[in-house]
Amino acid sequence: RKEVEQDPGPFNVPEGATVAFNCTYSNSASxxxxxxxxxxxxEPKLLMSVYSSGNEDGRFTAQLNRASQYISLLIxxxxxxxxxxxLCVVNSAGGTSYGKLTFGQxxxxxxxx
Amino acid sequence: DADVTQxxxxxxxxxxxxxxxxxxxxxxxxxxxxxxxxxxxGLRLIYYSFDVKDINKGEISDGYSVSRQAQAKFSLSxxxxxxxxxxxxxxxxxxxxxxxxxxxxxxxxxxxxxxxVL
Numbered sequence: 001r002k003e004v005e006q007d008p009g010p011f012n013v014p015e016g017a018t019v020a021f022n023c024t025y026s027n028s029a030s031x032x033x034x035x036x037x038x039x040x041x042x043e044p045k046l047l048m049s050v051y052s053s054g055n056e057d058g059r060f061t062a063q064l065n066r067a068s069q070y071i072s073l074l075i076x077x078x079x080x081x082x083x084x085x086x087l088c089v090v091n092s093a094g095g096t097s098y099g100k101l102t103f104g105q106x107x108x109x110x111x112x113x
Numbered sequence: 114d115a116d117v118t119q120x121x122x123x124x125x126x127x128x129x130x131x132x133x134x135x136x137x138x139x140x141x142x143x144x145x146x147x148x149x150x151x152x153x154x155g156l157r158l159i160y161y162s163f164d165v166k167d168i169n170k171g172e173i174s175d176g177y178s179v180s181r182q183a184q185a186k187f188s189l190s191x192x193x194x195x196x197x198x199x200x201x202x203x204x205x206x207x208x209x210x211x212x213x214x215x216x217x218x219x220x221x222x223x224x225x226x227x228x229x230v231l
Contacts, residue, residue: 043224044203101220
């Protein structure tokens with residue numbers, strides 16, 4: 001089983017739609033969770049961290065379910081510019097120690113007019 | 114100017130050649146990383162370094178070596194390139210800051226180097 005698994009998609013949605021991505025992780029000791037965004041042929045960039053209580057940034061909402069070991073990303077009112085690959089990222093340790101950042105293979109989102 | 118730069122951006126080489134990929138950063142971060150990205154496999158860690166004297170293997174270090182010449186520079190070498198090292202290579206740096214009571218590590222990536230080994 002992969003440490004971090006995502007549905008690769010692709011997800012094709014019209015502008016204005018709401019779309020949700022899920023991600024599961026296998027290491028129950030994981031402490032930190034992130035969503036990164038990667039545009040075609042570009043580098044990944046941090047979209048948002050995921051906190052235990054859930055967090056929202058504009059149209060984006062991230063949730064963490066530790067019991068089921070999954071993370072979700074919800075995008076509301078999709079824009080054409082949201083088209084990208086979304087990477088689920090898990091850090092296996094917290095505190096001041098390095099925890100290996102493990103990347104999912106990414107979920108491709110295409111928003112069409 | 115970009116905070117994390119990589120050179121070259123594209124490289125075509127032949128099997129058996131030695132090549133070096135360079136990474137420089139102006140973010141002042143101690144931690145630096147090399148990843149490769151292959152379709153359907155996501156990003157995989159090759160090597161990482163926490164400071165100039167620190168080098169650590171990642172999950173796929175075989176066939177690669179690194180050098181941390183200074184805080185700002187981290188180079189990746191392929192001693193004898195082979196076709197299955199054809200990939201997109203990313204350098205990244207990170208800081209480690211407290212957020213919500215936990216130390217959170219945010220990574221900042223360079224623009225990538227596309228490597229083709231014939």
